[in-house]
Amino acid sequence: MNENNKIKFTQLPRVLSKLEKRIVIVLIAAAITGTAWWGYDYYIKSTQKVPKKGGVYTEGFVGQPKFVNPIIAQANTVDMDITELVYSSLIKYDANNNIVLDLAESYEISEDAKEFTIRLKKNLKWHDGEPFKADDVIYTVQSIQNQSLQSSLKSNFDKTTAEKIDDDTVKFSLKEPYSPFITNLTFGILPKHIWELIEPANIPLAELNLQPIGTGPYKFKEFQKNKIGEIKTYTLELNEDYYRDKPYIEKVNLNFYQTKEELAAALEDKKIDGLAYDSETQEIVETMEWLNKYAMKLPRYNAVFINYGNNEDLEFKKVREALQKAIDKKDLTDKTFNGKVDIVNEPILENFTGYNPELKTFEYNLSESNDILHNAGWNEVDENGYRKKEGKILEFTLSVSDFEEHVNVAKYLQEKWKEIGVKINIETFSPADIQEKIRQREYDMILFGQVTGHDPDPYPFWHSSQRQEPGLNLTSMKDEDIDKLLEQARETADKDTRAEKYKDFQEKLTDNAVAIFLYSPRYLYAISDKIKGLDEGLITKPSERFSEINKWYIKTKREKNSNFER
Known part of the structure; x- marks a missing residue:
């Protein structure tokens, strides 16, 4: 630009009219805004929002921690929750029920399903900096097997020997084939160098139960008590030596309350970010828009088990079939649970080995139920509408726990069965x-x-050998074909073969009509919408909601998007 042009340019404001000046200003502003917007748009498109380290998560509980120790914590959900955060296991499961290697690097199962060899990850550290080794695994298993500890995990390792092969390898040897044994390896591992100094009988008394040292994503920092010795807050901090993807959330606070009312009040005051809830607190939780609500699937089912050996009228298969067809499961779950449960027709649930969506089950049909009973000779009706045969009322007793949910379900069943002339007496315990x-x-x-559990092994619940204490077969059923299928399924390590055995078993079980499968409950969990990364999926116990807490995050940052195209 020469001197004359420069002079002319500087004289523009003098020669431009007011309107022309405004137009110039608008054009300049538009150019600046457009450039800024283009730059911002380019930045947004060329980058992506990703989690970053930082933030504190606070959850509320009713109860108190007592045994933050994986081999004795099973009876207390608070203990189990903290244990999940502090300790690690050989394997764990993701939200889709797939095995995830935790402390294990790999595993092998022998063809006869009697030997399980686990190779451990190397160079791992306990929270106190000591190295993690195979000795820790062996010590933990032997502690579980020690009768003086009375660990609820002991039955998982009966007839099992744990052997150290080297510092990074252990082998479990079973006396009998049991292909689902791998699912037993989700227990937390204890540090031998600390706990071996304590006599097994004294382990429940040790201070270490409240000041644990593990290998998990978070480590114990401190707890605060009130004047009467109750723990009010328990604080965990990030384990910087965690061997998997490190968590983003730096600190986890666990706040404890005496009642559900106190817990709900803390939620309303936003003193906590999350909680598990039930029918008593559901109404309050549902009104809070800042909470994300999750209904996590559980491998649990509720059913009516028929002990026909205790009542001769139930020995008639047609009577059992009539009871099955008289239940409208959708109506039951809608009225009793507002649809927050899953309808169940078989003992092996969706996403588990052997689940069969094509299984032919009993469909709701009151007319057919009435016809079945009429044709079976129960064609007399008394003044109350109950069926009779030779002067005897068709009458059964339904036993239930005094848990409100079960009582409500029992009352629904009682009403439905009255519609087909069957008298039901409810006994609560x-x-x-x-x-x-x-x-x-x-x-x-x-x-x-x-x-x-993670593997649906039906043997403990349906094999005829389990009809007496301590077995879990709650019916009177003894079926040789079913027994054989369940035995064969345990003996094979091939998942597909086991799935076919399970499907055949369920067809025969349905044909026996000894159980009326109703619903599978869900674990209700609410958490602040500031917490991201939680995967709503399958858990086998409440504490497993923390199984992938290392993926949760609060804070974010932007980084270059490798998929961006100019």
Whole structure:
């Protein structure tokens, strides 16, 4: 630009009219805005939002921690939750029920399903900096097997020997073939160098149960007590030596309350970011828009188990079939649970080995139920509408726990069965008393829930050898074909073969009509919408909601998007 042009340019404001000046200003502003917008748009398109380290998550609980120790924590959900965060296991499962290698680097199963060899990840550290080795695994298993500890995990390792092959390899040897044994290896591992100094009988008394040292994503920092010795807050911090993808959330606070009302109040005041909830707190939780609500699938089903050996009228298969066809499961789940459960028609649930969506089951049909009973000779009706045969009322007793959910289901069944002329007497029991009822097998029918775990192995629940204490077969069924299928399924390590055995078993079980499968409950969990990365899927126990907490995050940043095209 020469001097004359420069002078002319500087004189523009003098020669431009007011309107022309405004137009110039607008054009300049538009150019600046457009450039800025283009730059911002390019930045957004060429980058992506990703998690970054930082933030604190606080969850509320009713209860108190007592044994943050994986081999004795099983009876307390609070203990189990903290254990999941602090300790690691050989394997774990993801939200789709797939095995995830945790402390294990790999594993091998022998063809006869009697030997399970686990190779461990190398160079792992405990929270105190000591190296993790095979000795820790062996010590933990032997502690579980120690009778003086009375670990609820002991039955998983009966007839099992754990052997150290080298510092990074252990082998489990079983006396009998059991292909689902791999699912038993989800227990947390204890550090031998700390716990071996304590006599097994004294382990429940040790301070280490509240100040644990593990290899998990978070490590113990501190806890705060009130004046009467109750723990009010328990704090965990990020384990910087964690061997898998490190968590993004730096600190986890666990706050404890005495009642559900106190817990709900803390939620309303936003003193906590998340909680598990049930029918008592559901109404409050549902009103809070800042919470994301999850209904996580559980490998549990509730059913009516028919003990026909205790009532001669139930020995008639046609009577059992009529009871099956009289239940409208969708109506039951809608009215009793607002649809927040899954309808179940078989003991092996969706996403598990052997699940059969094509299984032919009993469809709701009151007319057919009435016809079946009429044709079976129950064609007299008394003044109350109940069927009779030779002067005897068609009458059964349904035993249930006094848990509100079970009582409501029992009342629904009672009403539906009255519609086909069957009289049902409901007996309610405390959890302890209903367990005694089961031990003695003193019931006509019982409404009860069963937990299958990651592998649905039906043997403990349906093999005829399990009809007496401590077995879990709650019916009177003895079927040689079913027994054989369940035995063969345990003996093969081939998943596809086992799936076919399970499917054949379920067809025969349905034909026996000894159980009325109703619903599978879900674990209800609410968490602040500031928490991202939680995968709503399958868990086998509540503590497994933390199984992939290393993927949760609060804070984000932007980084270059490798898929961006100019």
